[in-house]
Amino acid sequence: MTTEPYTPAQVPERLFADAEAENRWQARFHAARMSLPGWPLDAPDACVYVSNASGVWEVYTWDRRTGEHRRVTDRPNGTLHATLSPDGKWVWWFNDTDGDEFGSWRRQPFTGDHTDAVPALNEVPDGYPAGLEIGERLTAAGVSTDEGSRLYAVTAEGTECFYENADDASVAALSRDETLLAISHSEHGDSRHPAVRVLTTAGFGTVADKWDGQGKGLTPLSFSPVAGDQRLLVLHERRGREELLVWDTATDTETELPLDLPGEVVADWYPAADALLVVHFHQGRSSLHRYDLATGELTALDNPAGSIGNASVRPDGTVEYSWSSGAEPSSIRARTPDGDDRILLSPPGDRAPGSAAIGDAFVEGAGGRIHALISRPVDAPDGPLPTVFNLHGGPHSADEDRFSAYRATWLDAGFAVVEVNYRGSTGYGSAWRDAIEGRPGLTELEDVAAVHDWAVGSGLADPKRCVVNGGSWGGYLTLLALGTQPTRWAAGVAAVPVADYVAAYEDEMEQLRSFDRALFGGSPEDVPAVYDECSPITYVEAVAAPVLVLAGDNDPRCPIRQIENYLDRLRRRDAPYEFYRYDAGHGSLVIAETIKQTAIEVGFARRALGME
Known part of the structure; x- marks a missing residue:
């Protein structure tokens, strides 16, 4: 028995009576945004990025020689994954069906458009993407299906499946001379803490295989950009947090890079492979650094305070990066070797209106100190405010x-908006990230409860007007919170959630089943009690607050059937809920749809709290 899709009866035509306020919130979504342009080493003037400038997130090219920007894909539900061939002559993009993430790679000329696109890898079967490395002589592509992972090599001589395993694996890095290929795998049974294997592309024999043991992942990042240099940059967590090492595969020697930075890091090479560009994350902010591999000197590049999405180094040493803060909209910036830092690219149209700055709270919890980000409305009154606790997805995110x-x-x-970097979040060390193993969901909610208590006790939050809200894993936590903490919440908003974990496991993509087995300690058949204890549907009879659920018909991560199961149980109880169902996958890439869903969510919460 399933619940029929239900569009809320009171979808607001506008959120605000004031025309200026109404225009401002929608303008933030309509304002054009773009990802950091990427380019191939051998053709640095050819760039590719994604942007919402057309109203849908699509792929664009930028020819730095002519200054021309062009949209090159055009699909109803958008396109998010793209790259360029090494010579810059071909745009590759992933072709799925209406956001279901299952499909194949297509390619088209850099100077063409979507009508010129052709299948890029004819003999590689469709599946969920599991890595892609394009070389001049060899292309390696990973595919995940219900049967597991298969990795393929495509050359002029044909297509070869060189790796196959029931556990999660992916293509990670191809050496500059295309003689070595690094893959990430979880043959040891734990995809959350992967191992790295380096193969020779002449026969795909193993050069070396490394795994640091239980609870300690090794993540291959990239080979040196210099031909003949077989050093591989790797993330490790041997000291309880993600750090860097350089593995010289030719001599099988490692050099760990213990950087004097709190938090965690990720990095990429400078073009001459003499230094690394390090992106450092700590307490919700990012910073850029240059690490000299010969001297070990770490130099801060003094980016503005806020967060960095991605960063790369141009052939002339200029660092380009995407940046934003809570108050300032995103921009693409460039920092030259002499220290000049400026906006590099501005998308067409008006810049998004700004917003309120973000503060911090540090709250003691059962598992240690919890970091939360706190935002208050501009000109808010001093008294306790209606407060939304917006819980991030992942869970391995922040x-x-x-x-x-x-x-x-x-x-x-x-x-007021409270964002909690609960146990399970990244950037706070391996122990914090892995503390949810064996008891996911309930562990995170202990931290959410502690921050909720702090928010009420500090006078920020009105205890009778607190909303729990999130998407994906945050949606899962929202439904679980409504059932296990019913007296804390006046309403809940869950977008693309896990609602019935056993049914979700049955229907979700294999990559997530592998993740769940590592997180829960096995499959639902192996540890049924854990899945039962940690599933929102177990507590559906205790849900007291009105709940809004939003879900995509084609979602492979949080499939629709298990959400219907949960809503059917609410309906049998005559519990107050609303259900918005849309034709896309794990969220939408269409701006008009995003605006509609945001209006539905905020309007629902205001009605539930009596604010309208």
């Missing part, structure tokens, strides 16, 4: 001091 049109809308609507 909230940051970055710009969010979504957060800004809640602030404009009069809510």
Whole structure:
């Protein structure tokens, strides 16, 4: 028995009576944004990026020689994954069906458009993407299906499946001379802490295989950009947090890089392979550094305070990066070797209106000190405020001091916003990230409860007007919170959630089943009690607050059937809920749809709290 899709009866035509406020919140979503342009080493003037300038996130090219920007894909539900061939002559993009993430790679000329696209890898079967490395002589592509992982090599001589395993694996890095290929695998049974294997592309024999043992992942990042240099940059967590090492595969020697930085890091090579560009994350903010491999000197590059999305180094040493803060919309910036830092690219149209700055709270919890990001509406009254606890997805992710049109809308609507980097979040060390193993969901909610207590006790949050909200894993936590903490919440908003974990496991993509087995300690057949204890549907009879659920018909991560199971149980109880169902996958790449969903969510919460 399933619940029929239900569009909320009171979808607001507008959120605000004031025309200026109404225009401002929608303008933040409509304002054109773009990802950091990427380029191939041998053709640095050919760039590719994704942007929402057309109203849908699509792929664009930028010819730095002519200055021309062009949209090159055109699909109803958008296109998010793209790269360029080494010579810059071909744009590759992933072709799925209406956001279901299952499909194949297509390619088209850099100077063409979507009508010129052709299948890029004819003999590689469709599946969920599991890495892609394009060389001049060899292309390696990974595919994940219900049967597991298969990795393929494509050359002029034909297509070869060189790796196959039931556990999660992916193509990670191809050496500059295309003689070595690094893959990430989880043959030891734990995809959350992967191993790295380096293969020779002449026969795909193993050069070396490394795994640091239980609870200690090794993540291959990239080979040196210099031909003949067989050093591989790797993330490790041997000292309880993600750090860097350089593995010289030719001599099988490692050099760990213990950087004097709190938090965690990721990095990429400078073009001459003499230094690394390090992106450092700590307490919700990012910073850029240059690490000299010969001297070990670490130099801060003094980027503005906020968060960095991606960063790369141009052939002349200029560092280009995407940046934003809670108050300032995103921009693409460039920092020259002499220290000049400026905006490099501005998308067409008006810049998004700004928003409120973000503060911090540090709250003691059962598992240690919890970091939360706190935002208050501009000119908010001093008394306790209606407050939305916006729980991030992942779970292995983190909230940051970055710009969010979504957060800004809640602030404009009069809510304080609390974002909790609960146990399970990244950037706070391996123990914090892995503390949810064996008891996911309930562990995170202990931290959310502690921050909720702090928010009420500090006078920020009105205890009778607290909303729990999130998407994906945050949606899962939202439904679990409504059932296990029913007296804390006046309403819940869950977007693309896990609602019935056993049914979700049955229907979700294999990559997530592998993740769940590592997180829960096995499959639902192996540890049924854990899945039962940690599934929102177990507690559905205790849900007291009205709940809004939003879900995509084609979602492979949080499939629709298990959400229908949960809503059917609510319906049998005559519990108050609303259900918005849309034709896309794990979220939408269409801006008009995003605006509609945001209006539905904020409007629902305001009605539930009696604010309208």
